Amino acid sequence: MPPFLFALPFRHLRSHWGRTLLTILGIALGAAVYLSIALAEVSALAAFKDSVDAVAGKANLRLRVAGAALDEQLLVKARQIPGVRAAAPVIETVAEMTRGGNEPLMLLGIDLFAERPFRDYEFNQHMDQDSERLVDFLIQPYSILITDRLAAQLGLGVGDRLPVILGSQRQELLIQGIFRPASGVYALNGAYALIDLGQAQELLNRVGKLDYIDLLVAEPVDQVAARVQAQMPPGIIVERPQNRSQQVDRMVAAYRLNLLVLSLIALFVGMFLIFNAVSLSVVRRRREIGLLRTLGTSRAQIMALFLSEGAVSGVVGGLLGIILGIWLAQATLKVVTQNLTALFILVKAENLRLSWTLMGQTLGLAVGVSLVAAFFPAWEASRTQPREVWHREELEEKLKKRAWPAFGLGLIILMLAGVCAAQGPVAGKPIFGFLAAFLILIGFALLTPQCAVGLGRLLQPAMRGLLGPPGELGCRYLQSSLSRTAVSIGALLAALAMLVSAAIMIQSFRQTVDHWITQSISGDIFLGPNIFSTAAYDAYLPPEVLAEVQSRSELADVYLYRCVRSAYKGRPILVIGGSMAVLDRHGGMLFRRGRSPEIFAQLQTEGNVIVSESFAELNHLNEGNNFLLPTPSGPQPVNIVGVFYDYRTDGHTVWMDIKFMHRYWRDSLVNAVRLYLKDLAQLEPLRQQLLQDYASRYRLMAMSHRELRAGIMDIFDQSFALTYALEAIAVVVAIFGIITTFLVLIMERERELALLKAIGASRGQVFRMILVESGLVGLISHWLGALAGTLLSLVLIYVINKQSFGWTIQFKWIPDIYLQSLVLVLGVGLAAGAYPAWRALQANLAAVLKEE
Amino acid sequence: MITLSGVSKAYHRGPEEIHALQGINLTIAAGEFVAITGKSGCGKSTLLHIIGGLEVPTTGQVSINGQNLSGLSDAELTLFRRDQVGMVFQSFNLLPLLTVQENVALPRILQGYPYRQALAQAADWLKEVDLGARQFHKPHQISGGEMQRAAIARALINDPRVIIADEPTGNLDTRLGTQVMEIFARLQARWQKTVILATHALEAARYSNRILQLQDGQLAS
Structure with a gap:
């Protein structure tokens, strides 16, 4: 085909530049939206994966208990298992920094001497030269090491104090050193700190407990994993640390798919613009087509002419869309990160990760939809007979x-x-x-x-x-x-x-x-740690506060609530314990089948649970079915006595009475309480009283139902x-x-x-x-x-x-x-x-x- | 009566000034059939457009039945075109979405006549131009000669005093051109309209009472 012919579409596009511009802008907007969403998602999830990788280091296996702590005695046992080269104990929690906009801070309690094979840190000069600092870090209470990024962000140095809220307590942590991870990969974009394991256990009231044990193995991982599992008591989960990323990937898969489809809508609408533009071009240029056909231009050439017109719009729109998309993605990343944190899991992503693959995909998509949209009018143009010079009518x-x-x-x-x-x-x-x-x-x-x-x-x-x-x-x-x-x-x-x-x-x-x-969600007042987010499940109500609250004379009932993150068949779930008898007295839940009072009565029997509709649907379980629920006491056979409507996003849920949960999880922790008043007129005075008593001392919140x-x-x-x-x-x-x-x-x-x-x-x-x-x-x-x-x-x-x-x-x-x-x-x-x-x-x- | 005194029209094409008409003085009596002839680009169409109120002269005055067009606003010129002038163009200019009958009725409808009444009048006028059988067709379904006859009927439906026809036979072959001119002549004789015809075809001009020669924007003596 003579190159001159290909110049024709360009000339037409140029001569109707206003219309061309609008069409290109339409495609560019569609492509930009697609790219910005894709980049934001990829960046946010990559940041989450970095956090997991940075914390996991070189560990091949991890020992943990679903939603509970491990006995630290297991560390010695783990080290003795053949094939285990090294084992490192870890306590992990998320604190809230009260300086710099109440941002989260991941606190890793580690044994510095056991760490080196797993995670390598480069400390600042100050720490290297002055070994006393190292000693201070180990013996001075509340000493921490922070990342160079966090130090720069907060303008803090060695010797400064960092005020935080840990669980429901206010604390001031002393910065003894600054480090950067040798791998260059930061957890939570650098918002994390190291603390000595012993101090962390004390600070978090987990003496003798560990959150997990990381293992480095010398033999094939699966073989060692099987050996470790066999030698550990029931309830211990042996998994690869990277499983966490996969679980989160599955958890947010539906959210991502929905966003992807939404982001394609603008591009779909943009297809109509291309279809419109090329159709108009065909109609306007019928005489030209007739003439070209008379002069010997083939049908395929005519079709190529119009397809190239669509392709030009697609390429220019796609390229413009990439520039616009990168710009938009900065704002989108903020929104997606907020959404993921509010709905699913703590994510901190500030830097956009540009992906050539995604940009290529965007351009391909823009050109692809343009060609599909241009195909039908182009095909119609190619059918025009040489003699045929249609009038529009x-x-x-x-x-x-x-x-x-x-x-x-x-x-x-x-x-x-x-x-x-x-x-x-x-x-x-x-x-x-x-x-x-x-x-x-x-x-x-x-x-x-x-x-x-x-x-x-x-x-x-x-x-x-x-x-x-x-x-x-x-x-x-x-x-x-x-x-x-x-x-x-x-x-x-x-x-x-x-x-x-x-x-x-x-x-x-x-x-x-x-x-x-x-x-x-009945209850007049909610009292619990002041972290209204998905990071709240390892924050507990101090036992002394619980005792004081339960003795208050204004209250008709107190509902206790305990929630842990766990996993069922590789997907994150929440296991929730509540005072079911109290719930039954004050409104209950929305069950899809069966009567509330009967279901609540059945929950007083051990082994009976209720599950969320989403849990039931996903696992193809119904009322009356049994399944094995992983707990720190080993897998427990449980029977579903009710399926209720639930709209949480951070995991499908399994509920039981709190007394059975305490039994399975071998603790007596309570995350929060709902208070039912004898006299509603006392609501505000009591709420104010609770705030006065506990808000400053413990950083607790007391919220009315309306709030x-x-x-x-x-x-x-x-x-x-x-x-x-x-x-x-x-x-x-x-x-x-x-x-x-x-x-x-x-x-x-x-x-x-x-x-x-x-x-x-x-x-x-x-x-x-x-x-x-x-x-x-x-x-x-x-x-x-x-x-x-x-x-x-x-x-x-x-x-x-x-x-x-x-x-x-x-x-x-x-x-x-x-x-x-x-x-x-x-x-x-x-x-x-x-x-x-x-x-x-x-x-x-x-x-x-x-x-x- | 139509009077033009010292009418000139100049256009700018880039830096160049083009004098389409220069100092035209002309009087056309009521009921007269005048043909303006000349080569392409001599200013025939411009002269017709100025008389029809489509264009405003650069200098000079146009007066029709004592009404000076120079002083009229856009809205007044619209009314003038609607009520006093009927126009016929070389390329027929029928609206493709309307039937032949509706095209003819359109000026009446724009005048505010009830739709059915306007259509009935259009049907009568179509019979006058021997197009009664084609009234429900769309323009692209009839021949060029028929389209021009429909355009003539449209020009007459508002009973204007002046008919302006710009090369009405330009797009037609000799036979159809003759038919169209015979209709013009017949209608002019019957209804005593003032007809101003621009044409470069002498055969068409023969149907007029007076032939004016336009050359380089000026009337030849």
Whole structure:
């Protein structure tokens, strides 16, 4: 193919630079959103993996107990097992720094002399030269070593004190040295400190206990692991340290998949823009195509010409999207890190990790969707006969004739979407759910041409009566510009459908969670450590506080709560113990089957548990089933007596009465309590009293039910802020499509509009006519988008969310969203028509009408 | 009566100033059929556009039935075009989305006439130009000659005093061109309209009462 021919698309793109720019911007935005989300996720999870790796060091195996401490005697035993080269004891906790914005600080209690084979640290000169410092570190209470990054960030040096909250206690830690990990990999981006093991045990009230023991083995890891497991008492978990990263990967898989799909929406809407741009190009250049075919250009060459036009937009849009995406990713990383920390696991990621693979993927995706979008118009162009120089009206007639078949095909695709929605998950992923959502969008896009014709026809008499000739002509133009408007309506309806469905899903979810909080989280005051996050499970209520609170005369009941992180079949779970009798007296929980009082009564028998709906769904367990629950006392056979609705994100949950939990976990720890008052009028005075007694001494919080609910809803809203932002970007991309369409429509009709003015139409009449048409485009987009969005929300709620997270969300219809989106779309539609209309009215009549 | 006094029109094409019309003085009596002839680019269309209120002269005055066009606002010019002038173009300029009948009725509809009444009048005018059988067709479904006859019917429906026709036979072959000119002549004789025809074809000009020669923007004596 002569290279000169390839210059043609560039010339066309350049000559319509405004339209080209909007199309490229649409693709760029879509690509940018995809890349920013992908980069943010990868960076956040890589930061988490770094933390795991930095803490694990060279350890091959780790010994631990699910949600409890190990007996330190096991260290000696472990060292004696053949094949174990070295063993290092570790205490690990997360403290909160009260300096520098209440950031988390990981505190690793280590035996410095056992560490070297596992983790190598390079200490600063001060520490090397002055061995007394080392002695001070070992013997002076509350001495720590901090990373050079943290020291620089906080502006602290050797000899300074770092105030922290440990569990529920305030402490001041003395910095005895500064180090950097020899591997260069920092846990929590450097926000960690080392403390002598003995001091850590004392400080955290874990004397004689260890959180885990790291092992370095000299033989094949699996063989040694089996040997260690055989020699350890029941309840000890022997695993590779890297398993933690894999567990977290599985835990956040559904969250990541949902974000990925959301990030692709803008690109999907961008596809319509490319389709629109290339279709318009084909229609405008029919004469050129006819001429090229006459001169001997082959069909394949014609197709290549138009595909290259789409590809150019894809490449330029993709490259622009990469730049924009990297810029956006900085902000997205912050949001994703916040979400992961609030919903799943403590992550601290501040630096974006650029990935050539992801950038390549983004460019490939942008070019790929552009080529797919350009394919059909390009194929149509290649079918043009050399003699055939179509007039647009002939094409419109042809499209009008195809409107009914397209409508029928759309209905068939919608039925197919219904079939897909009824399918179960594939490998735990709602693949058919996503397919159903995609088919709904395609199905509705195919309904567009006939709906435009039908609505135009239906409203024609009314608009004629209301606005006179402009109303009539506006309706007529709508019916006869399908080649332009149908695609734009399709793009806008897709974006709107996603907006409406997300709004309905989020609002339904919000109300479900709100209802769940009211029903399942009873209690007048919550008293516990002041860490309102997923890091709170190893913070306990001081025993003396518990004793004092339980003796208060204002209280009718005290509910005790204990929660540990554990794992079941390689997935993180939470095992929760509660005073079930108290819960039964004050409201209970929402069970999917069975009566609360009977279920709570059964929980008083050892071995009976209740599980969250998500746990049951994921593990295919039901009421009456048994399973083996890992505990520090070894795996315990438990029986499910109830399945309840639960909307936690940081693990599927198994609940039992707290007395059995204390028995299995061999402790008497309590994380928090719920207090039930005899007289509600005492709520605020008691809350103030509790704060006064314990807040400063222990850093405890005393929250009313209302405050707790507000706190949970805040986290809920934050976690969906990103969803709304992504939807908004998709709508912006669709708006680009509408503006482009009307610019082209008006440009093409310049002569017709001039003629109307020449034969006596006033400026106002022409202006109103265009606004009627653009307003109708907005209206159809809205109606179809609202309908598609409602169907999509059902798929999101009953298929995608259910299969991804195992949550049952009660559908809640939100009428406001339809009104709000109508205002938005009508505004957009009218604004998109207003500018081109104004431009058309500035044209010189005589020049436009001048004979060819 | 149409009077042009000292009408000139200059355009700028880049740095170059082009004088499309220079000092045109012309009077056309009511009911007169005038043909303006000349080569391409001599200013025929510009002269017609100025008379039809589509363009404003750079200097000079245009007066139609005592009404000075120079002083009219855009809205007044719109009304003037709508009520007093009928226009026929070389490339027909029918709206593709309307039927032939609706195209003809359009000026009436824009005037505010009830839709059905306007359509009925359009049907009558289509019969006048022998297009009664084609009224429900779309423009692309009829021939060039038929499109031009529809355009003539459209120019007449508002009962204007002046008909302006810019190369109405330019896109037609001789036979169809003759048919169109015969219709012009017939209608002009019957309704006593003032017709101003711009053409470079002498055969078309023969149907007029007076032929004016335009050369380089000036009327030849």
